Amino acid sequence: MSATAILANGRVLRYSFHERLVHWLAGFSYVYLLLTGLAFWSPWLFWIAVVLGGPTASRELHPWVGLIFVFATLLMYRMWSRQMHETESDKEFWRALGHYVRNEDELVPSADRFNAGQKLLFWGFLWCGILLLLSGLILWFPHLIPWSLRYLRYIAVIVHPAAALLTIGLFIIHVYMGTAMERGAFGSVIRGDVSTGWAKRYHRVWYEHLLRDAAARK
Numbered sequence: 318m319s320a321t322a323i324l325a326n327g328r329v330l331r332y333s334f335h336e337r338l339v340h341w342l343a344g345f346s347y348v349y350l351l352l353t354g355l356a357f358w359s360p361w362l363f364w365i366a367v368v369l370g371g372p373t374a375s376r377e378l379h380p381w382v383g384l385i386f387v388f389a390t391l392l393m394y395r396m397w398s399r400q401m402h403e404t405e406s407d408k409e410f411w412r413a414l415g416h417y418v419r420n421e422d423e424l425v426p427s428a429d430r431f432n433a434g435q436k437l438l439f440w441g442f443l444w445c446g447i448l449l450l451l452s453g454l455i456l457w458f459p460h461l462i463p464w465s466l467r468y469l470r471y472i473a474v475i476v477h478p479a480a481a482l483l484t485i486g487l488f489i490i491h492v493y494m495g496t497a498m499e500r501g502a503f504g505s506v507i508r509g510d511v512s513t514g515w516a517k518r519y520h521r522v523w524y525e526h527l528l529r530d531a532a533a534r535k
C-alpha cells in the first residue's frame with residue numbers, strides 16, 4: 318500500500334495521499350472522541366459537550382465517530398502492520414534509549430521507515446482501539462447484555478476510560494514528537510514529502526533502501 322520513493326525534485330515521499338487521508342481520518346475522529354469523552358468523564362469538563370453542539374448531539378455522535386476511528390485504525394493496520402514488527406535494531410534502540418534522550422544521535426541505531434517508538438505507538442493505538450470498541454459497544458447497548466452477564470458492564474465501565482487514558486498518553490507524545498521535536502515531520506503528513514536531510518537524520522536505513530531502489534530502477 319505504501320508508495321515511498323525519492324522524488325524527481327530530490328525530496329523524499331514519506332506518505333502517499335491514501336496514507337495521509339487515513340491518518341487524518343484517525344486524527345480528526347480521535348480529537349472529537351477525546352473532547353466529547355473528556356466531557357462525559359468529568360463534570361468540570363462538561364462545558365466541552367455544550368461547545369461542541371450540545372450534550373445530546375455529543376452523546377449521540379460519540380459512538381458513531383468511535384466506529385469511524387476504529388475503521389481508520391484498521392485501515393492503518395492494513396497499510397502499515399507489516400512494517401511495524403519489532404526488529405533487532407528496535408531492541409537495540411530501546412537499549413540505547415539513554416543516548417536518544419541525551420541527543421547523542423551517533424550512538425542511537427539508525428531506524429528503518431518507522432522507529433521503535435513509532436511502532437509502540439502504532440500497536441498501542443491498535444490494541445487500545447480494540448478495547449475501546451468492545452467496551453464501547455457494551456456501554457452503547459447495555460440493555461442487550463443479559464442480567465447473568467452484568468459483570469461485562471462493570472468491566473466495560475473500567476476498561477473504556479482506562480484504555481482512553483492510555484491513548485491520551487500516546488497521543489500527547491505523538492503530537493509533541495511530530496510537531497515540535499522532529500522538525501519537518503508534520504509536513505510529511507500534510508504534503509507527503511520530507512527533505513533528504515530529515516530522512517537521513519531520522520530514518521537512515523529507510524533512506525538508504527530508497528536510494529538502492531532508485532539506483533536499481535535506472
Ligand code: HEM
Nearest residue numbers: 343344345347390435438439442492495496502503505506
Ligand atoms: C491529531 C493530531 C495528530 C498529529 C498532529 C499527528 C502527527 C503525525 C506526524 C507528524 C506523523 C509523521 C511522523 C513521522 O513520519 O516521523 C504522524 C504519523 C503517524 N500517526 Fe499521527 N498525528 C495525529 C493524530 C494521530 C492519531 C489519533 C493516531 C492514531 C491512530 C495517529 C497515528 C499515527 C501513526 C501510526 C503514524 C505513523 C507512525 C508514526 O509516526 O508514529 N496519529 N502523525
